[in-house]
Amino acid sequence: MTGGAVVRPYGDSTGDGMVQVSFTLPVPHDKRAEGAALQLAAKMGLEPALLVHARQMGDGFTFFVVYGRVNHLVDLSAVRVVERDFPLLSAKDVNAVVRRRLRRKLSVVGACIGTDAHTVGIDAILNVKGVAGEKGLEYYRELAVTNLGAQVSVPDLVASARAARADAVLVSQVVTQRDAHLQNVREMSAAFREALPAGRRPLLVVGGPRFDESMAAELGVDRIFGRGTTPREVASYLVHRLVPAASAARAGRVGSTRPAAGTGVAG
Incomplete structure (x- = not known):
């Protein structure tokens, strides 16, 4: 050694x-x-x-x-991984930044697409009960969350995102046989590119236990989250990407932000 x-x-x-x-x-x-x-x-x-x-x-x-x-x-x-490149905020911090900087609720739409019927991942991130001792995004007062559930078709997801004026679309994929998760995500990202111009497209975030987090660009999405991701991490990322840049520096001074316990949407 x-x-x-x-x-x-x-x-x-x-x-x-x-x-x-x-x-x-x-x-x-x-x-x-x-x-x-x-x-x-x-x-x-x-x-x-x-x-x-x-x-x-x-x-x-x-x-x-x-x-x-x-x-x-x-x-x-020689190990290469995707590191967290944004501050990890508390729910209080996220609400404060969105309220003061965005001045409206941040709209989030989530779903499991294709034939995937496993909602445990998307529910862990979105539902109030959350996961690992953290409340889901429905708990955040300044986030407007729409959970479409399982087996949502890509056209229906695009239509729902447009109706909700979604700032971000979260997709969980657990079923991976014959790389179905990769095919579904590529179809989704292509559909959003076709339906909406670049400036009006929502942030596309996917998660699941079998994704390679370094494949975001290849799949046409903005971020991939793997196993162990928590609601707090996803909420912090949404603020980092969707709230004006000035909020990122200020966010570190809002409330009491604890350091990350680790990295790693759940599938």
């Missing part, structure tokens, strides 16, 4: 390289299937590989958990 910048996985002891992986093979559960799982693990670089769990998953499929050692190193200095 060099100055703590290079690390290896930790299993039984520091730096032993031990990892645990799981996967499903399209074979019924028998000794041959277990041998196939160990062969795959070896080709993945696990040496030695130990089969710790195998269970039949319906007709002709078996789920495996394999434990073994890898020799790969991780160079922390």
Whole structure:
């Protein structure tokens, strides 16, 4: 290791390289299937590989958990992530900045689009009950929130955003089979570009557990949030992007803003 910048996985002891992986093979559960799982693990670089769990998953499929050692190193200095580049505000701060600078309520429309029926992510961000001890955006007095729920078509989302004069559109995508989340978001961003000129388009924010936060530009949206995102983080971002720039500097002096506990809309 060099100055703590290079690390290896930790299993039984520091730096032993031990990892645990799981996967499903399209074979019924028998000794041959277990041998196939160990062969795959070896080709993945696990040496030695130990089969710790195998269970039949319906007709002709078996789920495996394999434990073994890898020799790969991780160079922390080469890791690239999307860092939070805006101040993290309290609900009181957000309300004060919107009221004093925007002088109207900030309109937010949220939905799960396409066939996605998993509203846990969008509800965690928008509903009053919130998540992780934080109230959702409906709790913020200066935000006008419209939650359209699940399985909303892209045309309906665009129409609802126009009717609500949305400043921001929040979309949560949990279903990711065959990259459905990427296809849906690309369709949405294209629809908004076609329906509204650049100066009148709402801020497009998407979130979910399987998004790569660095793909915002590629997908045609303004921001991607991943796992663990909280309502407070989303509200702070909306203020950062939608309220006149002068508010950002002033926001740090409004009320008592606590430092971030971590980063990371939930899916």
